[in-house]
Amino acid sequence: MKKSFPLLIVFSLVFLNILQIASQAELIKSDWKLEEPEKPAVSALELETRTARIKALESKKKAEQEEIQKTKEEIQGKRKDFMKCLKEKGVILYSKENCPECKEQKAYFGDDFKDLEYIDCDKSRVTCPLNGINTYPTWYLGSRLGIKRKGVKDLPTLAKLTGCPW
Numbered sequence: 001m002k003k004s005f006p007l008l009i010v011f012s013l014v015f016l017n018i019l020q021i022a023s024q025a026e027l028i029k030s031d032w033k034l035e036e037p038e039k040p041a042v043s044a045l046e047l048e049t050r051t052a053r054i055k056a057l058e059s060k061k062k063a064e065q066e067e068i069q070k071t072k073e074e075i076q077g078k079r080k081d082f083m084k085c086l087k088e089k090g091v092i093l094y095s096k097e098n099c100p101e102c103k104e105q106k107a108y109f110g111d112d113f114k115d116l117e118y119i120d121c122d123k124s125r126v127t128c129p130l131n132g133i134n135t136y137p138t139w140y141l142g143s144r145l146g147i148k149r150k151g152v153k154d155l156p157t158l159a160k161l162t163g164c165p166w
Helices: 004-032 044-089 100-107 110-115 155-162
Strands: 091-095 118-120 138-141 148-150
Touching: 044 091, 044 110, 044 155, 091 100, 138 155
Parallel strands: 091 118
Antiparallel strands: 091 138, 138 148
C-alpha cells in the first residue's frame, strides 16, 4: 500500500498539471479571437448619397441591357436577311459534326444555322468526295460563282465572298 500511495500522488499531480495547461490554452485561444470592429454610424446625407448612386447604377445597367437587346435584335435581323441571300445564291457549307473548326463555323450563325444549306460529310460519304471536298469546313459559294473556299469564315468575310449584304 505504501508503494501505491506515492504513485497515486504522482498521477494526481500530473492530472492537475494537465488541467492547468488546458485552461491556460483556452485563455490564450480566447485572447486570439478578434472582435468585430464597431461600424460607424452612417449619416443621413451619406445614406441618401449611397441610395442615389445605387439608383443611378441600376438605371445605367437597365439602359445597357436595353441597348444590348436592341443590338442583338438588329444583328438577328441582318443575319436572317443574310441567310436568305445565301440560300438564294445556292451557297452550301460542307462540314462534319466532330470537327472543331466546323463547330466554330456553326457558332457564327447561332440559331439561324438551321436555315443554311448544309451537308454533313459524315452522313453523306459519297457526295463530299464527288464534289472534291476533303477539308472541313468548305464553302461552295453558289452555282453562279462556282467557287470553293476552305476554312472558317466570319459573316462579313462570307458576305464579301458571296456578294450578300451584311
